[in-house]
Amino acid sequence: MEREDRNVILKVENLDLRFGGVHALIDITVDLREREILAIIGPNGAGKTCLINCVSGFYRAQKGTVIYQGQNITKLPAYKIAQLGLARSFQNLALYTGLSTLDNLMAGRHILMKQNIVAGGIYFRWAHKEEIEHRRRVEEIIDFLEMQPVRKKVVGTLPYGVRKRVELGRALALEPEILLLDEPMAGMNVEEKEDMARFIIDIYELRRIPIILIEHDMGLVMDIADRIYVLDFGRKIAEGVPSEIAVNPQVISAYLGTEEAEFARKKEAA
Amino acid sequence: MEVADTLPKVVRRNYKEHPDKVSVRNKEFGVWREYTWKEYYEAVKYFSLGLMSMGFDQGDKLSVIGDNEPQWFWAEIAAQAIGGVAVGIYVDCVPEEVKYIVNHSESSFVVAKDQEQVDKILEFKEEAPQLKKIIYWDPKGLWFYDEPLVTSFDQVVDLGKKYEELHPGIFEQRVEEGKGDNLAVLCYTSGTTGLPKGVMETHKALLATAASLIARDPWKETDEFLSCLAPAWIGGQVIDISCGILSGAAVNFPEEPETIADDTRELGPSLILYTSRLWESLSATIRAKMEDTGFLKKLGYSLCLPLGYKRADLELEHRSSNRFWKALFWLADAMILEPLRDKVGLSRTRYSYTGGSMLSPDIFRFLKAIGVNLKQAYGASEVPIVTLQQDGDIKFESSGPPLAYDELRISKDNEILLTGPNICKGYYKNPEATKAKIIDGWFHSADAGYIDDDGHLIFLSRVADLMELAGGEKFSPEYIEGQLKFSPYIRDAIVVGGKGRTYVSCLVQIDYDIVGRWAERNHIVYTSFTDLSQKPQVYDLVEKDMARLNRRLPSAARVKKIVLLDKELDPDEAELTRTRKLRRDFVETKYGGMIAAIYGNKEEFRSETAVKYRDGRVGKLITAVKIATME
Numbered sequence: 001m002e003r004e005d006r007n008v009i010l011k012v013e014n015l016d017l018r019f020g021g022v023h024a025l026i027d028i029t030v031d032l033r034e035r036e037i038l039a040i041i042g043p044n045g046a047g048k049t050c051l052i053n054c055v056s057g058f059y060r061a062q063k064g065t066v067i068y069q070g071q072n073i074t075k076l077p078a079y080k081i082a083q084l085g086l087a088r089s090f091q092n093l094a095l096y097t098g099l100s101t102l103d104n105l106m107a108g109r110h111i112l113m114k115q116n117i118v119a120g121g122i123y124f125r126w127a128h129k130e131e132i133e134h135r136r137r138v139e140e141i142i143d144f145l146e147m148q149p150v151r152k153k154v155v156g157t158l159p160y161g162v163r164k165r166v167e168l169g170r171a172l173a174l175e176p177e178i179l180l181l182d183e184p185m186a187g188m189n190v191e192e193k194e195d196m197a198r199f200i201i202d203i204y205e206l207r208r209i210p211i212i213l214i215e216h217d218m219g220l221v222m223d224i225a226d227r228i229y230v231l232d233f234g235r236k237i238a239e240g241v242p243s244e245i246a247v248n249p250q251v252i253s254a255y256l257g258t259e260e261a262e263f264a265r266k267k268e269a270a
Numbered sequence: 271m272e273v274a275d276t277l278p279k280v281v282r283r284n285y286k287e288h289p290d291k292v293s294v295r296n297k298e299f300g301v302w303r304e305y306t307w308k309e310y311y312e313a314v315k316y317f318s319l320g321l322m323s324m325g326f327d328q329g330d331k332l333s334v335i336g337d338n339e340p341q342w343f344w345a346e347i348a349a350q351a352i353g354g355v356a357v358g359i360y361v362d363c364v365p366e367e368v369k370y371i372v373n374h375s376e377s378s379f380v381v382a383k384d385q386e387q388v389d390k391i392l393e394f395k396e397e398a399p400q401l402k403k404i405i406y407w408d409p410k411g412l413w414f415y416d417e418p419l420v421t422s423f424d425q426v427v428d429l430g431k432k433y434e435e436l437h438p439g440i441f442e443q444r445v446e447e448g449k450g451d452n453l454a455v456l457c458y459t460s461g462t463t464g465l466p467k468g469v470m471e472t473h474k475a476l477l478a479t480a481a482s483l484i485a486r487d488p489w490k491e492t493d494e495f496l497s498c499l500a501p502a503w504i505g506g507q508v509i510d511i512s513c514g515i516l517s518g519a520a521v522n523f524p525e526e527p528e529t530i531a532d533d534t535r536e537l538g539p540s541l542i543l544y545t546s547r548l549w550e551s552l553s554a555t556i557r558a559k560m561e562d563t564g565f566l567k568k569l570g571y572s573l574c575l576p577l578g579y580k581r582a583d584l585e586l587e588h589r590s591s592n593r594f595w596k597a598l599f600w601l602a603d604a605m606i607l608e609p610l611r612d613k614v615g616l617s618r619t620r621y622s623y624t625g626g627s628m629l630s631p632d633i634f635r636f637l638k639a640i641g642v643n644l645k646q647a648y649g650a651s652e653v654p655i656v657t658l659q660q661d662g663d664i665k666f667e668s669s670g671p672p673l674a675y676d677e678l679r680i681s682k683d684n685e686i687l688l689t690g691p692n693i694c695k696g697y698y699k700n701p702e703a704t705k706a707k708i709i710d711g712w713f714h715s716a717d718a719g720y721i722d723d724d725g726h727l728i729f730l731s732r733v734a735d736l737m738e739l740a741g742g743e744k745f746s747p748e749y750i751e752g753q754l755k756f757s758p759y760i761r762d763a764i765v766v767g768g769k770g771r772t773y774v775s776c777l778v779q780i781d782y783d784i785v786g787r788w789a790e791r792n793h794i795v796y797t798s799f800t801d802l803s804q805k806p807q808v809y810d811l812v813e814k815d816m817a818r819l820n821r822r823l824p825s826a827a828r829v830k831k832i833v834l835l836d837k838e839l840d841p842d843e844a845e846l847t848r849t850r851k852l853r854r855d856f857v858e859t860k861y862g863g864m865i866a867a868i869y870g871n872k873e874e875f876r877s878e879t880a881v882k883y884r885d886g887r888v889g890k891l892i893t894a895v896k897i898a899t900m901e
Contacts, residue, residue: 139299144410149528151300202411 003227006033009210010055010086010178015064017050017234024050025061026234032178037204037211039225041218041245043254046231048214049091052180055212056088057081068178083111087176089167091183091214097156101147101166104155105138108173141169145199161192168199179203179211185220193217197224218255222246230254275450276473278314278351280515282445285311288518291491294340297525297533305340307518313340315441317423318348319430321379322440324403328353331375331456335359335368335390336383338497338523341407341423343511345381346501350454350473351445357456357468358502361387367466369394371458375468375698378402381423385411388420395419450474456698457504457651468698469651471507475692479654480512482673486658487621487645489517489541494618496539497521498530498548504651505625509543531555534615542619545626546633549644552614553633556640571610574602578639585638586665607641616642623647627851628729631752634666646670648727652713653688657727668726678727684718684744685733718746735854737768739826747854750774750827757815759785762839762846764857765829766865773830775868777861778812779839785811800893803834809898817900830900831868836877836893843882868897 010032017025025047032038040048053059055066057078066074073081095104113120113134119127142151145165150158155166164184171179184200185193197220204211215221221228221242228245230238232254238245245251274280284293289308296303305313326332332349334342334356346356357375359368361383368390372380378400382388388406395401406412407423434441454476456468489495497510514521519541524533530548544552560571581599584591591599611617622637622644629646637644648669649655656678659670672678677689689712696704707714718736719729730736730746737747747765754763754776761781767774782799785808789796796802812834820828839845845857858865867875874894881889 136299139301143299146526148300148526149532152532198411205411205414 003033003036006035008033009069010212011067012051012055013065013067015051015054015061015066017047017054017059017061024234025054028064028231028234028236030229030236030239032210032212034210035208036226037200037213037224039213039215039221039228040231041215041221041228042231042237045233046254047234048231049182050234051231052088052182052212052214055081056086056180079111082174085175085177086180087171087174087178088180089164089171089182089184091186093163093167095155095163095166095170098154100152100154101142101150101158101169102138102152104166105141105169105173106134108170109134109138112175137175138173141172144172144202145169161188164188164192164196165199168196172203177209179209181211181213183214183216185215185217193220200224275477276350276445276448276452277454277476277512277515278347278445278448280477281307281311281314281347284515284518288491291518292520294343295520295522296340297523297529300525302522302537310340310344313344313427314347314351316427316430316434317344318351318444319433319437319441320426320428321348321354321430322352322437322444323429323433324379324426326352326354326379326402330354330379331357331377333357333359333372333375333377333380334382334501335361335363335380335387336407337361337527338499338501338506338510339383339407340523341381341383342501343521345405345423346455346511347515349379350448350452351441353444353448353452355453355456357458358500358507359458360500360502363390365390365393369397371466371468372401373398374465375456375458376400379405381405381407384408388412388415392417392419448473450477453695455507457502457507459651467700467703469504470695470698471504471654472695475654475694476508476512477516478690479508479673479692480516483508483513483655483658484517485674486660489513489519489621491518493517493519493540493620494537495519495521495541495543496530496534496537497523497543498527499543499545499625503625504649504654505543508649508654509623509625531614535613536615538612538615538618540618540620541622542616543623543625546624546629547626549624549629549637550633553636556610556614557636567606570606574606575639577602578607578641579635582635582638585662588663603641610640611642619643621645628752630755631666632756638664638666648686648719648729650688650713650715650717652694652707652715653690654692656688656690663724665722665724665726668722668728670727671725672727678721679712680720681714683733684720684730684736686715686717686719686727686729687712688715689713718744737765739767739774743824743826745824745827750776750823750829751852753822754778754816754819754829756819757812759788759812759815762852764852764854764861766858766868771869774827775831775833775865776816776829777833777835777857777864778816779835780808780812782838799838800836800891803836804893804896806896809834809896813898813900820900828900832898832900833864833868833875833895834898836895837879837881837891842884864895873897 008031012028012030015025015028028051042048050059054061057076065072068084096107115127115130142148147165147169150162155163168184185196201224225242228242230245230251237250237254238248274283284307290306292304293307293310294305332354334345336342349356357371357377359371379402380391382391382404384406388404391404404420405423405426409422450473452473453470454473455471457471458466458468495514499506499510501507501510510521522537522539524530577598608617622642624644624646634644645659646669647655647658657670657672679687681687693713696708716733717729718731718733719727721727731748735746736744739745750765751763754760759781760778762779764777765774780803785802789802794805794807796805802808816829844853846852864875864877874896877893877895879891881891
C-alpha cells in the first residue's frame with residue numbers, strides 16, 4: 001500500500017518550542033502513519049529529544065498541535081498520553097535502579113492495572129488473578145527481549161546495554177500503540193546495537209505498531225527506518241526515504257560540515 | 271518382561287510403567303513446566319507420525335540443532351522410532367560447519383530451535399537438495415517467514431495426529447521393529463584435525479554404556495538431573511538422554527544457557543553434569559564472593575575450608591580419620607560448607623560429573639573440599655565412557671577404574687586402546703578412517719595414559735604431545751604443567767624439553783595478584799608485572815615452591831631451569847585460546863629465542879616482545895629476563 005493511503009496515527013503541526021532565548025523547535029510539521037518506522041536524526045542539540053518530549057507531554061510547546069488518532073493531545077499531561085497508548089523510552093535511562101528487571105517491567109504495567117491499592121494490599125482473589133495476568137505478559141516480554149538471565153537482578157547492577165533493553169521492555173509493558181524510542185542504541189557496542197536493531201524490527205513485525213526512533217548511527221537508521229526526518233538547529237532540513245536522505249547535500253553538510261559537503265559534491269561531479 | 275533394546279522402546283516402557291511421573295521439566299516464561307512420561311511419549315509419537323507423513327523413513331537422517339530443551343530429545347527419539355538416525359549439531363557451529371554435517375549425513379530433515387538456527391540452514395538450502403523440511407520449535411522472529419521449507423514443531427505434531435487416523439498402529443509397529451544393532455545417532459567429532467567425522471553409535475552401545483554407568487552410580491527414578499551439556503556430544507547422548515530415559519529420572523532443562531547457575535540453585539538437582547568450564551566458573555564465583563562477604567562469614571570460611579581440604583585429602587589417600595577430626599569435619603560442614611553448597615544449588619547433589627576436557631587438579635580439590643561428590647570419567651566418541659571414578663576410591667589424577675564390561679589396555683607407545691560392547695560401528699561414509707582407528711576390534715584413541723597399581727586409568731595427554739625425556743622415556747608436558755600449577759604463585763607454566771634437550775625447563779607466568787600481595791607483605795616495592803616478575807626475591811619464592819612440587823615428579827621429568835615471563839600470556843596475542851588453553855606450538859615459536867638461551871646455558875636473555883593493544887596498536891617491550899637454575 002502506498003504511504004498516502006495509510007492512516008495517519010500521529011500528526012504534529014507547526015510546533016514551536018522556546019526556552020527563553022533558545023528556539024528549540026521551529027515550526028515543525030511531521031506525521032507518522034500506520035506500519036512505518038520513522039527515524040528522527042540530526043546533530044547534537046538539533047531538537048530531536050525536545051520533539052519527543054513535546055509529543056509525550058513532558059514539554060509544553062508554545063505553539064502548534066499534536067494530534068493522536070484524531071484527538072488533540074497537545075495539552076494533556078504525560079500520564080494521560082501514556083494511557084492513550086504512547087509509550088516512550090528515555091535517552092539517559094529512567095529506571096528504578098533499586099528494583100529488579102521484573103519489578104521495573106511490572107511497574108510499567110501500572111497504568112493498565114484495574115485494582116486499587118486496598119484490593120492489591122489485601123491481595124483479594126481478583127487482585128491476585130490480575131497480578132498473575134500482568135506477570136504473564138511481563139514474562140513474555142522478558143522472553144521476547146531475552147532478559148531471562150537478568151530477570152531478578154537489580155537494575156542498578158546491570159551493564160548499560162542491558163539497562164537500555166530493560167527500558168525498552170518497560171515501554172513495551174505498557175502495551176503501546178506507538179513506541180517512541182529516544183536513542184535506544186546510544187553508547188552501545190556494535191554487537192549490542194545489532195541485537196537492539198533486531199529487537200526493534202521484531203517488535204515492529206509482531207505488533208505492527210508504528211515506531212519513532214531517534215538515533216545517531218546513520219548506518220543503522222538507513223537499515224531499519226522506512227522514513228527519515230532530519231532536524232538541524234530546531235528546523236526540519238529534509239524528510240524522505242533513506243536513499244533520498246543519504247544523498248541530500250543539506251544533510252551531509254549538517255552532519256559533516258560544509259567543507260566536507262563541498263568535497264563530497266565535487267567528488268560526485270568528478 | 272519385554273526387552274527394551276532401543277531408546278524408543280525404553281521410552282514406551284516408562285510410559286507404560288509410570289505414565290504420570292515427571293519425565294522432563296523445562297523452564298518457560300520463568301516457570302518450571304513439567305511433562306509426564308505420557309506427554310513425553312505422545313509428543314514423540316505424534317512428531318514421529320508427522321515425520322512419516324512427510325516421507326521420513328527407515329534409515330533416514332534427522333539433524334537437530336538447538337539448546338537443550340525437550341523438543342531436542344523428542345525429535346531424536348521420534349526419528350529413532352521410525353528406524354531413522356539422529357544427528358546432533360552444536361548450537362555455535364557456523365553455517366559452513368552446519369552445511370558440512372547436514373550434507374555429509376544426508377539429512378533430509380533438520381529440527382532447529384529458532385530463527386538463528388533456521389537462518390543458518392536457509393543460507394545453504396540450494397546446496398542441500400535432499401532437504402525436505404526445516405522444523406523449528408521456538409517461533410520468535412519466524413512469524414512471517416514465507417518459505418515453504420520451514421514449518422513448526424506443533425504443525426508437524428498436528429500432521430501426525432491426522433496421519434494416525436489414516437494409519438492406526440503404524441507408530442507402535444515401527445517401534446516394535448527397532449533393533450539394538452540399528453544406528454541410533456551420528457556424533458560428529460569436533461574435528462581438531464581435518465573435517466569432522468560422524469561416529470556411528472548403535473542403540474545397544476548407548477544403552478550398554480548407560481546401564482553400566484547406572485550400575486556404578488545408582489540413579490533412581492526420584493532423581494532430578496540438570497541437563498546442560500550439548501546432546502550433539504556423546505556425553506550428552508549417554509548421560510542426558512540414555513541414562514535419563516533408562517533410569518526414569520526427571521531431566522531438567524535450564525531456561526537459557528546463561529541462567530544455568532540460577533536454575534541449578536532453584537532446582538537443587540541430585541545429579542548434575544557440568545563441563546569443566548562450568549565447574550571452573552562456579553569455583554571462581556564462590557572464591558570471588560567469599561572475598562566480598564562480611565567479616566564473620568569470611569572468618570568461618572577461612573576456618574572451615576582448610577578442614578574441608580583435609581577431609582578431601584584424607585579421602586583421596588584412603589585414610590580414615592579419628593573421632594576428633596570427624597567431629598570437626600561435621601562441624602565445618604554444618605556451619606559453612608553445607609550452606610555454601612546450598613547457595614550454589616548443590617546441597618542435594620548425590621553425583622556430579624565433569625565432561626569435556628580435564629578439570630585442573632586444584633579446582634577438583636577445591637570442589638571436593640567444599641563437599642561436592644565430583645567424578646571424572648574417561649571416554650571417546652567411539653567408545654563412550656570407559657572409566658569412571660568410584661565412590662570411596664577416588665584419586666584426583668585418575669579417571670577411575672574401567673566400568674564393568676569395558677576393556678582397556680595400553681599399547682607399548684603409551685596409547686590407550688579401548689574395546690567393549692559399546693564400541694561404535696565406525697565412521698559414517700569413511701571406511702579408511704575406520705580402518706585406521708579401529709584395528710582388530712580395538713579403538714586407538716591417540717590418547718596417552720597408564721594404568722596404575724590400583725587399576726585406575728591415568729590420562730596424560732594426546733600421544734602426539736608426548737615429550738621424550740633424557741632417559742628415552744616419554745612424558746606429558748601437560749601433566750607436569752598441571753602439577754606445577756598446584757603452586758599458588760604460578761598462574762601458567764609452559765614446560766619445554768624433548769629430543770636433543772638434556773633436561774626439562776619451564777617458562778612460568780607468576781600469579782600477579784598472589785605474588786603481588788606476597789610482595790606487599792614482605793615490603794618489596796614493585797611497579798608493574800614486568801618489574802615484579804624479575805625481582806630476585808620472587809625468583810627465590812617460585813624456585814622454592816617449585817622444588818617442593820618437583821619431588822612429586824619422576825626424576826627425569828623434574829624441571830631444571832626456570833624463567834619467569836616478563837608479561838602475562840594473553841588470548842589477544844594468540845598465546846592462549848579464548849578458553850585459556852595454552853597454544854603450545856605458537857608459544858614455543860614465539861619464545862624460541864628464550865628457549866635457545868636456556869639451553870645455550872646463558873644466564874640472561876634480552877626479551878623483546880611485541881605487545882598488541884586492544885585498539886590494534888603494536889608496542890615493544892624490552893626486558894632482561896633472568897634464567898634461573900634449580901638446585
